[in-house]
Each structure stands twice: as C-alpha cells, then as structure tokens.
C-alpha cells in the first residue's frame with residue numbers, strides 16, 4: 001500500500017487540529033484509496049511537552065530532521081510570524097514537498113514568491129487557511145477567476161473585531177468591555193493589537209489581492225485603521241439610523257489598472273452584503289463581471305475550521321495526482 005508521509009510544523013491550536021483530523025480520516029483513506037497516511041514528524045520549539053498523547057516520539061525542534069525524513073511528501077505549516085516559517089517552506093518546496101500553510105503573516109509577504117518557487121519544483125502550495133479560516137474564499141476565487149474578473153473585494157476578515165462591534169451594538173457595551181469578554185471567551189489574544197488595529201485583516205486582504213490581481217498595492221500606501229476609537233455612543237447613533245459599523249478590509253482594481261486597498265471601520269446599511277454578518281463570523285463579498293456580487297460567510301478561525309480547510313487543500317493535491325476528486 002502506498003504511504004503518504006506528512007510533517008506538521010507547529011503543534012498549537014491549528015497543528016493539533018490537523019493531527020486529529022488526519023488521524024480520524026486515516027481508515028477512510030486506506031479503505032477508499034488504498035493510501036496509508038503517516039504523520040512522520042512534528043516541529044515545535046519545546047519538545048519536552050507532550051501536547052497530544054502518543055505524539056512525543058514525533059516531536060523535533062530541528063527542521064533539518066524533517067527535511068531529511070525519507071519520502072516526505074507534504075508539509076503542513078502552522079507556526080507563527082514570518083521567520084523561520086518562510087525559510088522552512090522554501091526548503092520544503094526545494095525538497096519537492098507540497099506545502100500547506102495557515103500563516104497569514106508569512107504568506108501575505110512571501111506568498112507570491114513561494115508559489116513561483118513551487119511551480120518551478122512541480123509542487124502545490126495550499127493557503128486556504130490563511131484567510132477567513134473555514135470560509136472557502138481561496139478555492140472559490142480560484143474557480144471564479146477561471147472565467148470572471150474580480151474588480152473589488154470587501155471582507156470582514158477578523159472575527160475578534162466583528163465580535164466586539166456586534167456586542168457594542170447588541171449589548172450597548174463600550175469597546176473595552178467587549179474586548180474583555182472576547183478575551184474571556186478565548187476569541188482575542190492576551191495582546192489583541194493585531195486583531196483590533198486592523199493589521200490582521202490587512203495581511204489577509206493582501207493575500208486576496210495577490211490572488212485576484214496577481215499583485216498587491218505598496219503596503220505603505222494602504223491606510224489601516226482599527227476599531228479601538230469607535231465609541232458606544234457612535235454605535236448607538238448608527239443603530240438608530242438603521243446602519244451598522246463593520247470593520248472592512250477592501251481592495252479594488254481601478255480602471256487605470258492601479259490597485260487600491262484600505263482597512264477600517266465602515267458604516268453599512270441593510271442592503272450591504274456585510275450588514276447581517278455578526279459575532280466571530282468572517283465574510284467576503286466579491287464583485288465580479290459575470291456573476292455579480294457573491295458573498296461567503298462562515299467561521300473565520302478556530303482549531304477545526306482552520307485545520308479542516310488545510311486537510312481539504314491536501315485532498316485536492318491527492319485528487320490532482322489521482323485524476324479525480326478525493327473526499328478525505
């Protein structure tokens with residue numbers, strides 16, 4: 001029986017989710033496709049802590065050991081920050097491994113380079129999980145772009161900000177109180193800067209820009225405004241006028257060919273596709289020439305939504321090689 005060997009870089013929320021899903025699907029894969037799936041190695045910084053029972057022997061803190069693994073075919077990346085993630089994925093691609101990442105900070109900056117390198121080496125880069133978690137925006141856009149042009153993308157791309165704005169409206173809370181509740185529920189990090197400042201949404205809209213237009217605007221030209229200056233009073237006034245504050249990341253290709261992007265609070269009325277999107281949900285509205293406006297809504301983060309789209313990327317790779325659609 002053919003064996004597919006995988007490595008997981010990072011064994012926190014997302015890495016563990018991938019491990020659980022791959023394990024749960026192992027028997028099905030064997031029965032349906034005659035494939036044996038093996039998680040051969042897991043990269044962490046601290047190998048002394050057993051996160052999931054029975055995985056201690058797979059842990060390493062040395063990427064070289066992963067690259068030396070005989071017959072390794074796919075690398076799932078769920079670590080944090082630009083480096084060493086970018087270098088590791090470059091090395092994996094040069095080793096002819098498919099790579100699948102959830103790391104938007106790294107991918108926003110290096111995604112186009114990694115995809116060019118992957119093309120050269122004949123491997124696949126999966127990055128559905130970098131943007132809007134469980135919402136299949138990347139694969140939907142790839143499909144749409146086969147025929148349509150996308151002229152503008154507007155998205156609620158940070159669940160924490162959306163939760164805070166929802167609570168400010170529905171409960172009348174101040175920003176600080178809504179943030180505290182988001183932290184208590186585990187939606188916001190102890191340091192919520194990236195979420196509430198708009199930096200997280202900015203990285204994701206840059207990834208979508210690269211996909212839709214093949215390029216990004218100059219990052220220095222993009223205005224990025226967070227939600228921390230919005231008062232409970234402003235939210236109340238908007239509600240009285242039938243409007244809602246949404247934190248929107250958008251990018252558009254203008255008629256002169258320039259790419260324009262911005263991230264910030266926006267007042268939307270009931271006609272707007274992002275108006276009904278509440279709580280931690282993410283949403284993306286795509287303006288296209290033939291379909292018109294298409295909206296996708298769903299969970300933007302979390303262990304299983306994120307890990308599951310990464311495993312879907314993986315199924316797509318196996319399917320491409322097998323010549324048919326594979327349901328893992």
Ligand SMILES: NC(=O)c1ccc[n+]([C@@H]2O[C@H](COP(=O)([O-])OP(=O)(O)OC[C@H]3O[C@@H](n4cnc5c(N)ncnc54)[C@H](OP(=O)(O)O)[C@@H]3O)[C@@H](O)[C@H]2O)c1
Pocket residue numbers: 009010011012013014015043044045046047061077078079080081083084102103104105129130133300301302303306
């Ligand atoms: N959490 C979500 O819902 C979500 C959703 C979409 C995308 N993402 C993205 O997915 C990635 C992982 O997120 P997470 O929430 O799973 O993070 P996490 O829980 O903090 O886990 C990060 C893991 O990466 C390991 N790690 C960090 N730096 C490393 C390095 N230099 N070398 C080796 N291992 C390293 C850590 O090792 P130790 O365990 O030894 O510290 C840890 O196991 C991030 O890029 C994040 O932006 C997360």
